[in-house]
Amino acid sequence: MAERNQGGDLHYKLNLLFDELREQNCMVQNLKDELKGTAVTAFEEAKRLKKEKEMTWRFKGNKAQHEFNEEIVNILKHIEWSTEHGKDEYCRELVTEACEKIRKRNTLIRIADTSEGGWDTVNVYESNPVASDSDEDAKISRADNKATKKNGERIRGSIRIPRHRKSGSRHIRSLLHVVLLRAEEEVFFVVTEGRALHSHRNRP
Template identity: 30%
Template sequence: MEPQQMETLLSKVSDVIDSKLASLEVKITKQQKQQHEQQMCKIQEVSDKTFVFKRKGNEAQFKFNNTVREKMVQANTHINDGDAESAFHSITEGIELIDNRQKLVKLADSSKNGWRTVQEYTQHELAENEEDEKRIFKAELRAERKMKEERVQKARIQRRARPYPTDPDKPAPERPNKPDGNKKPGTCYKCGYPGHWARDCSGEAQTKS
């Protein structure tokens, strides 16, 4: 083999090796990013579990925001990797989540039972294969029935704690003075003092008179 041919061959081999190394480097970098994102998500999940929400509505909104955020992080990673198709897919999923949330907000606002109807609607979303309008109607009925049951249960607990109804504006009845069994009605005509009769009048009582 001539020196020129040998040089050309070595140059091609070098180009192939460089291309393989570059591809391997990109693959390793991508895997490292994915591992980093997974670790950050796990840390975020642990942090979220340690926080106790006082209101269920706030907890639901927080979880929803986290879900949308994960989609946006995925899209950002795909864009940095030059994967436009995967980035578009993640963004589309995020938009669908927001659209569905907006629908639930409108449902809660238009329902007399508010978010209780939304709760019943979402809990039976996968279990029922019906028209959306029928599912909303059934969710409304379930929410109303459960709220009535809660009111009845609350009233029972209050009755147990206060068995006799009281009127705060009504004064307590006055108790009559208990009569003394030793005292007699009227006034003694000998001494003029009440509480005994003349036949029971003692000399001390007569002295007072």
């Protein structure tokens, strides 16, 4: 009877050991899959950065949209991986992250579309965060005013006034003097030519 009990205890302990080993094997396999997924992601990210570095963008807005799309694609790839490996909690976190990024992007698009400064307003808006979002309208208004003012200064700076115009009335008088001298020269030439022609006709 005692031997039978000892045999049963040994069998029970062996089953527990095998279950623990199987669980550890699953954990090791999951860790391998995660490391593999991380390695693939790192490789794809390095390849993407290299490709973007080689690209030349004509417009900053297109570059920003492209970078945003790449971020969303990367999140979707992680979501696909997490569903294949039963990482439900991680998958939910990624879905929340993607939704938040898209919501923020749509907010910036609306700001650019409704403000006078356009995407310049968005740039100022993003570069000047505030402690609270309760005065969001005031924040957007300040960003729009700053961007519009900066655009006006840039336009004025691009219009170069010739140096000779800065002398004011003195330069105007100089120009008039030159014009009068040229007019006198023309009159003198016409009168001289007329006299020469008249004397030529009166010759016998």
